[in-house]
Amino acid sequence: MTTIKSRLPQTLTTQRLVLTAPTLDHVPAIAKLCNNKNIHQWMSRLPFPYAEADARFFVETVVPSAEEACYGITREDEFMGVVGLHFAQGELPELGYWLGEPYWGHGYVTEAARAVVAAARAAGASALRSRALSTNARSLNVLGKLGFLETGKGAEPIGPNAGMPATFLRLDWDR
Template sequence: MDSIKDRLPASITTDRLVLTTPTLAHVPDIARLANNQRIYEVMARLPFPYTEADARFFVEEIVPSQDETCYAITRDGVFMGIVGLTYHGDSAPQLGYWLGEEYWGRGFATEAACAVVAAAKAAGVPALRSRALVGNAGSRNVLRKTGFAEIAHETETINNLAGRQLVLMHLELDR
């Protein structure tokens, strides 16, 4: 039986963006944009400082794993960030994303997230989940615009966000 990852497209095109598999060619841009304290402070799994070795590990180990579907967010060939799904057993896949700070506030995260949600729905995924820091209004707004509803709060116990309050969000796709 094929996995959700197998049913998702290799690339997605929107009005302004192309979402495609991150490659080694993206490594310098991933490292440059992700090496940002403001991004690190809102991401659970991003190291800081973020180096080209971290970006290479991401492209070579995380991207091809069966636990993730990752897309490079690009516009006119320029790398802007990452969006994708993480799979945890029988739980609904979790939508996650980050954009380089220079691209914040222009609707790119919402456009990329909506494209991945539409692809997941077309692939037969019944629901998605996501989460954001309580104080990360920008990310919570992206998720609300994408159709997610806030369902609960929890305190993170591991990773970069340990001890911080998160909003858990859910989106039904089979309606």
């Protein structure tokens, strides 16, 4: 049986970016970018402080897991962040991302996420879900640009921000 994850391409290329699985070569950059309170405050699954051991665990354990399709966001071989899909049994794939603070405000995460959304649709996903803290206007703006619509509000279910107000969204395609 093939899955949506198995039908996703290993590499995605956009006008400015190359998206491919994070590797051990990316560990120092991941650790440096993630060890930032301005990143951590918005994330549901990122420990803080964030060390190279955390980045190594991410690359060695999370990236190859059946529940994740992770793409490192790179430009001219510079690692900038991660975008991907989380696959939970019985749920729609969930789009998630983070981008290192030096790269904010240039449209990179929108461009990268748009490529992953298109790949998920081509791979057979009927819809996607996502969520963001309700105070994260930048992330909600990105999701709006991608066509996600709010489905409700509630508490962030996991991680260091568990219980914080969250906005839940969904992207449906006409099939």
